[in-house]
Amino acid sequence: MSTHEDGSFTYRYPHPAVATDIAIFTLREGRLAVLLIERGEEPFQGDWALPGGFLRPDEDLISCARRELCEEAGVEAPLLRQFGVFSAPDRDPRDRVISVAYLALLSSDRLKPQAGSDAADARWFAVADLPALAFDHRQIVEAALAALRSVAEATDILLDLMPARFTLTRLQAAYEIVTSQVADKRNFRARVLESGLLQETEDMERGPHRPARIYRRV
Amino acid sequence: MSTHEDGSFTYRYPHPAVATDIAIFTLREGRLAVLLIERGEEPFQGDWALPGGFLRPDEDLISCARRELCEEAGVEAPLLRQFGVFSAPDRDPRDRVISVAYLALLSSDRLKPQAGSDAADARWFAVADLPALAFDHRQIVEAALAALRSVAEATDILLDLMPARFTLTRLQAAYEIVTSQVADKRNFRARVLESGLLQETEDMERGPHRPARIYRRV
C-alpha cells in the first residue's frame, strides 16, 4: 500500500469489506472434522459456512479470527495460522469482501457443546463428507487441508489435535488420519520420542489388552 | 466472513482500505537487493517504501500486485507469491489499511531502467543496507526475506534470480547470497544437474581463466 499517487487515492474507489474465516479441525470418531456454522439468512441460507466475520476498526486480523471463533462457535482457539487470502471480486454476491483465512486445530477433548452464541447452529463435519458450503468456502477448506497436510509432515502441529494426555498409538493414529498414509510403528515412536516434545507420565491407559503408557507434551 | 449476525453487518463499521505491497528482490553486485520507491508526499515523505497500492473493485489481489509493480516500477513481474498480511490498526497514520504482501524475484538481466511511471524515484537497495522505510515496511521486508530463505532451500525458486543463460558458479553464488551459507561445489552441481531443471548449452563464458559452461532453464 501507501506509495500511491495522491493522498486521496484511498478514497478513489469504495473500500472492500475485510473478514476472516477460520478452518478449525479436530478428530472425531477417527476422522478429521471441520467446524461449520449454519447460515440463518440469505445469501446461502441453510448452507453451511466456516466461522468468521468482519474485521473491526480496533483489532488486527488474528484478533478478529480469535474473536469470531469464540463468538460463533464458543471455541477458545489455541494457535491460529494464516494460510491464505481470498479476493475474487465476486466471491460474495452482496458486496466486495476480502477474506483472510486462518487454520486452527482443536484437541479432541475440548469439543465444546457447540454453544455458538451467535450462529444458528454449529457442527463438526468429517472433511470427507462435507455438506453444501456457502460462498467459496469449499475452496477455502481445501486450501486449509492442503496447508495442514503440508505442515503436519514437517512440524509438531499435530500435538494440537491431542488431548492433554494420550498414548503413542493415538498420536500415530492422528498422524495417519491427517496424512492419509500409514506409518511404521517403531519408526514413528522412535522419531517422536527423540524429538523431545513428549514426556512420559506414570500412568497407563487400560483396556482388554496390555496397558499403554500415557504421555503428555513437555 | 459471511456468517455474520445480520445482513447489514458489513456496514456496521467503516471498511478498511485494502492494498498490496510487493517485495521484489534481485541480485546486484553480488548482493541481494530489494526495489524501493521514494515517497513524494506525506506521510513519510522522502522515505522509501515497497511498491504497492490499493485494490480496485474489479481485480483480485494478485492482479493488483502485478499492476502496481508495473505502474510504479515498470517491472513485468514473473511469479508473485503471497507471504503475509499486515493488519495492525495503526500501521498507516491516515487511515485503516490492510496490506497483503507479495514476494517476487527478478532475474538480474532484466533490471529495467527504473522507469517507474507513477513514483518519484525507484531504486534497488541492498537488503543489508536499507534506508529508512515508510510505514511498517521494514517489518514487511524482513518477513519477505524470511519467506525467501525458507523456500530457497527447498525449491527451484532461485532460478528466477538468474538471467536466461548462466553458469553453475553463478547459480551457486546466488544460492549462497540468499541463504548466507557456503555450499560445496561438487555437491551443489550434482544436485542441480540431477534436478533436471537445467539444460546445457553449446556456449561457454570466457574470461582470463578456464571457460565455464553456460546453462539455461529447461
Next chain:
DNA sequence: CACGTTAGTGTAATTTTGACACGAAGATAG
C-alpha cells in the same frame, strides 16, 4: 611459455531413512 585464475570432476565416510517380527501385559470368558 610460465603463471594466475576459475572450471570441472569422483569416491569414501557418515547420517538418515525405511523395512521388518515377536514376546509382554492385561482383560475376559469358560
Next chain:
DNA sequence: CTATCTTCGTGTCAAAATTACACTAACGTG
C-alpha cells in the same frame, strides 16, 4: 485358574541420501 484375545513395546540391518574432501584442466595474460 488357565487359555485366549487384543494391543503394547521394542532393535537391527539394508538402502539411500548427504556430506566431506583435492586435484587436474583450460584459458588469458604478461
